[in-house]
Amino acid sequence: MATYAELFDLRNNSDFRNKVAVAVMISAQAVFEEVTPTATRLQWAKDVLEDGDASVGGAFKFIISDNAGLTVGVITGAADSAIQTNVNTWRDVIYP
Numbered sequence: 001m002a003t004y005a006e007l008f009d010l011r012n013n014s015d016f017r018n019k020v021a022v023a024v025m026i027s028a029q030a031v032f033e034e035v036t037p038t039a040t041r042l043q044w045a046k047d048v049l050e051d052g053d054a055s056v057g058g059a060f061k062f063i064i065s066d067n068a069g070l071t072v073g074v075i076t077g078a079a080d081s082a083i084q085t086n087v088n089t090w091r092d093v094i095y096p
Helices: 004-012 014-031 039-051 053-066 072-076 080-094
Strands: none
Touching (some): 053 080
């Protein structure tokens, strides 16, 4: 299990943060393919694709806190598909 200090320091891990950023973009683009996305989701997806820095931060914090019981190595070494699943879960909770 990672310590709080180690989890906090992950915010400086640009490689992991970049993976989360790409997952947020992919998640936003997927909203446009939904049959009946809500207005909230559509606005979020539009905002992400125009400038998604705030959403990346939110998704990043969600992933860190949701996986706090793991080691830093496991978190940062997660497969792209696992990161995408975490981001999509975050999106569905925050932007139903």
